[in-house]
Amino acid sequence: MSGELEKAREETAAAFNEHAAAILTFCRRRLSDREAAEDIVQEAFARYWATRSRGEEIRQPRAFLYTVAGNLIKNHFRDRKEAASLDGMMADGFDLRDPDSDAAAEAREGEMMRTVEAQLGREDATILALRYVEGLELSDIGRALGKSRVAVSVRIHRALKKLKTHFRED
Amino acid sequence: MKTNDENPKRWREALRASWESDAPTSEDLSRLWDGVETRAAKMLASDRARRPVPSPWATSVHLRAATAIFLFAIAGVTGSVSAAAEGSLPGDFLYPVKIHVNDFAIEVAAVTAEGNARAKVAIVERRNDEIAALADEGRLDAEVIAEISDNIQEHVEEIVTEVREAGTRDEDHYAAVGVVSEELAAAIDGCVETIALVYGDAEPEAPTENAAEVTDEDITVTARLQDDPTPEPVPAEGEVAIMAAPAEAVTAEDSLIDGTQLELRALAESLDTFTETEAATGGGADVPALPNQEEAPAPAPVATSTETASTSTVTVTVEI
Numbered sequence: 001m002s003g004e005l006e007k008a009r010e011e012t013a014a015a016f017n018e019h020a021a022a023i024l025t026f027c028r029r030r031l032s033d034r035e036a037a038e039d040i041v042q043e044a045f046a047r048y049w050a051t052r053s054r055g056e057e058i059r060q061p062r063a064f065l066y067t068v069a070g071n072l073i074k075n076h077f078r079d080r081k082e083a084a085s086l087d088g089m090m091a092d093g094f095d096l097r098d099p100d101s102d103a104a105a106e107a108r109e110g111e112m113m114r115t116v117e118a119q120l121g122r123e124d125a126t127i128l129a130l131r132y133v134e135g136l137e138l139s140d141i142g143r144a145l146g147k148s149r150v151a152v153s154v155r156i157h158r159a160l161k162k163l164k165t166h167f168r169e170d
Numbered sequence: 171m172k173t174n175d176e177n178p179k180r181w182r183e184a185l186r187a188s189w190e191s192d193a194p195t196s197e198d199l200s201r202l203w204d205g206v207e208t209r210a211a212k213m214l215a216s217d218r219a220r221r222p223v224p225s226p227w228a229t230s231v232h233l234r235a236a237t238a239i240f241l242f243a244i245a246g247v248t249g250s251v252s253a254a255a256e257g258s259l260p261g262d263f264l265y266p267v268k269i270h271v272n273d274f275a276i277e278v279a280a281v282t283a284e285g286n287a288r289a290k291v292a293i294v295e296r297r298n299d300e301i302a303a304l305a306d307e308g309r310l311d312a313e314v315i316a317e318i319s320d321n322i323q324e325h326v327e328e329i330v331t332e333v334r335e336a337g338t339r340d341e342d343h344y345a346a347v348g349v350v351s352e353e354l355a356a357a358i359d360g361c362v363e364t365i366a367l368v369y370g371d372a373e374p375e376a377p378t379e380n381a382a383e384v385t386d387e388d389i390t391v392t393a394r395l396q397d398d399p400t401p402e403p404v405p406a407e408g409e410v411a412i413m414a415a416p417a418e419a420v421t422a423e424d425s426l427i428d429g430t431q432l433e434l435r436a437l438a439e440s441l442d443t444f445t446e447t448e449a450a451t452g453g454g455a456d457v458p459a460l461p462n463q464e465e466a467p468a469p470a471p472v473a474t475s476t477e478t479a480s481t482s483t484v485t486v487t488v489e490i
Binding site: 028043 | 180181182184185186188189190192193194198199202203205206209210212213214217
């Protein structure tokens with residue numbers, strides 16, 4: 001393997017260590033199918049690697065990865081004609097809670113999780129998480145979800161308002 | 171829950187907790203990484219296969235290719251169509267272009283009478299190549315052979331008429347006569363041989379000997395149906411009827427092919443004698459033409475027609 005290719009590998013590994021967990025979470029949130037989510041993450045990083053090994057520059061690795069993953073998710077929906085509905089996923093036995101988490105924390109956080117999801121709906125919860133947990137730029141969120149920057153901004157504004165109101169009034 | 175007001179960041183925690191509840195384990199991630207390596211290896215391999223030389227000159231190569239394509243387009247649609255037609259065969263879409271445009275280009279390039287005769291040789295050789303190519307592709311049949319034969323006969327008619335009617339009897343004229351009687355005849359024989367390789371020799375009653383005996387001054391090969399109304403009077407003594415194929419013995423297709431072969435063979439043989447006849451008629455350079463030619467209503471028409479299966483009779487008429 002030449003130096004250039006080795007360099008591409010190292011860069012991909014670095015990007016993976018930094019972003020893979022968040023990207024996978026993002027994909028899991030968007031897809032009910034866990035295998036499909038992992039598949040998409042692998043594909044996104046493999047494309048990152050291939051792009052770098054072609055000598056093409058990737059200025060914002062995270063934005064690149066979210067965008068690729070977002071497009072792959074869109075393709076997945078188109079191919080499978082699968083609606084990403086929370087109800088459907090719940091019906092399939094999908095559990096939002098991490099089974100490995102501490103029982104007490106689970107009891108406490110589980111409530112909050114369900115609250116967030118129930119209040120906002122899955123998509124808005126994902127958008128808010130990308131913005132405030134992952135700290136993504138609005139435009140990157142837009143690319144990942146296939147929406148415009150303004151649309152993302154509006155949704156964040158409304159969701160945030162709703163969430164704040166809920167936590168104050170509850 | 172009524173405690174949320176106490177902490178203004180409460181919603182953030184809830185959001186984070188919600189988000190991270192789905193966080194993958196490190197085992198998940200290392201398994202994932204293995205998959206990434208496998209995929210990337212495949213992707214890179216197909217990348218390499220697709221573009222084996224990712225060179226910094228790629229762009230300029232593309233530019234050059236685009237320019238070349240552009241220039242070719244400017245160079246003329248005619249030229250490219252004609253070039254494309256060059257490899258076409260009878261029955262192909264572009265074949266008419268080949269025989270009308272490309273063949274014409276060969277003829278136009280010739281200046282002298284000898285050159286014209288050689289152009290005809292070249293064209294007949296092209297027809298021979300086509301017969302061979304069609305045979306290779308299994309597309310050679312009676313209809314195509316007849317079409318090619320017609321084309322050859324047209325060209326022979328042209329050159330014979332041209333040479334015969336030439337005003338001067340100079341070296342160029344005799345050189346042309348030589349080319350016609352030897353090379354052109356040989357080229358036509360070549361076609362007959364190629365057809366014979368596929369279909370076997372034509373089985374005439376006794377055509378070749380008879381035809382060879384008929385060596386008269388004027389050469390007009392008329393292949394036509396017996397019931398074809400012929401405008402010109404046919405002298406009985408010079409007529410040799412060749413039964414190309416007994417209808418009961420062979421199929422219509424075979425008889426048609428045999429008929430065409432015989433036609434071409436008779437044509438070649440008539441050309442063999444062209445030297446003698448031209449020498450005889452043109453012996454005196456001042457004599458432009460034979461008297462009987464002037465009497466004829468038309469200057470020795472070489473009417474050719476494709477044999478039909480009904481009678482399959484080739485008539486070689488030699489006028490005196």
